[in-house]
Amino acid sequence: MENKGILIYVEREGGRVHPICYELLGKGRDLADKTDSKVSCAVLGSGITETAQELVAYGADTVYVYDDESLATFDSLAHKQNLVSLISEVQPAIVMFGSTLTGKALAPRVATAVEAGLTSNCTALELQEDGSLLQVRPAFTGNFLAHVKTSSDITMVTVRYRALEAGQKDEGRKGEIVKKGVEKVDSGVKVLGKGEAKPASIAGADIVVCAGRGLRNADDFELVQQLADALGGVVGATRPLVDDGWISKDHQVGFSGTIVKPKLYVGVGVSGSPQHLAGIRDSGTIVAINSDPSVALFRIADYAVVGDLYQVIPQMIELLKKK
C-alpha cells in the first residue's frame, strides 16, 4: 500500500452512524498505524456536523463533512458524485464501505467511476509484507475463502457487518474536520413520501430465532415471534419462506440473505442447507429444533432438540415466562 491513506464512507441509518462504520474505523486505524498513513472519513447527510467529532474519537484523522438539505435522503448518485470528487482530491490507497444495502448500492458505482478494483463482502483485511492489502472473502457459499489482491491504484472493499472489531473510543483524540461544498446532482430521484421503516436488523441482533419450512403456514410466524420475544431476540427465516412471500427479504438468513453472528441462534424447522449454514457459522450458541434427527443443522448445533416445533416452542415459551 502506498502511503496515500484510507478513506471510509460513513453510512447513516435512522439518524445515527451505522455501527459498521466504527468497525471500519477500527481496522482503518490499525492499517494506517502500521503503514504510517492517515484515516479519513466522508460523511454525507443533513444536520450531521456533530457526527464528525465522534468519528475523530473513534480514530479518524480527518472527517470530510457534506452537510446539506439535498443529502437528507440517501441518493446513491448524489453520494457517488461527491465521493468521486473527494477521491480524486484526496487520492486514498484504500476506500472502505460497509457491506450493507447502502454500501452495496454505492461502492460499485464509485469503483467504476474511479476505475478501482472492488472486493465485496470481505470478512478480513490483512496487510502483506510488500505493503499490499489482502482482502479475504467467503466464496462458494462459504466453503472457501478467496484471498484477493487488487492491481488498481485504489483498492476498494465492502466489509461485512460484525466481521471486524470496532475501535476504542478516545474522547481526547484530535482530528481535522473539513466542511465540504456539496455538488448537487439531479439524479431524477423524487421523494414522494416518508414512512418509518422497521428493518429486521438481524445482522446486528444478539439473538435470532429462525424459522424454516417446518412451519405449516405464514400465520405460524406468530409462534416464532412469541419465542423471539420471550428470548429478547428477532425473527429470521430461511429462503423458501421469503420466496413464498411469508416474510420480507430483510429477515432472510443465509448466504444470499444476511450473514448473522448472534450470541444465540435458534433454528426451528430448519434443515441446515449449505446456503443457510454459510449464514450462521459464526453464531455463538446454536440450538436446533427439528423432528428429523438426521438433519445437517444438528451436526453443528450445540443443543439439538428432536421434536415437533409446534409442541417444543410453546413449552420453551412457558419455561422462559416462568424465569
Ligand SMILES: Cc1cc2nc3c(=O)[nH]c(=O)nc-3n(C[C@H](O)[C@H](O)[C@H](O)COP(=O)(O)OP(=O)(O)OC[C@H]3O[C@@H](n4cnc5c(N)ncnc54)[C@H](O)[C@@H]3O)c2cc1C
Ligand atoms: C443460490 C442459492 C442461494 C440460497 N441462499 C439461501 C439463503 O441465503 N438462505 C437459506 O436459508 N436458503 C438459501 N437457499 C435455499 C437452500 O438451498 C434450501 O432450500 C433452504 O435453506 C431450505 O430451507 P429450510 O431448511 O427451511 O427447508 P427444508 O430443507 O425443507 O427443511 C425443513 C425442515 O423442517 C423440518 N420439519 C418439518 N416439520 C417440522 C415440525 N413440525 N417440527 C420440527 N421440524 C419440522 C424438516 O424435518 C426439515 O428438516 C439458497 C439456494 C440457492 C440455490
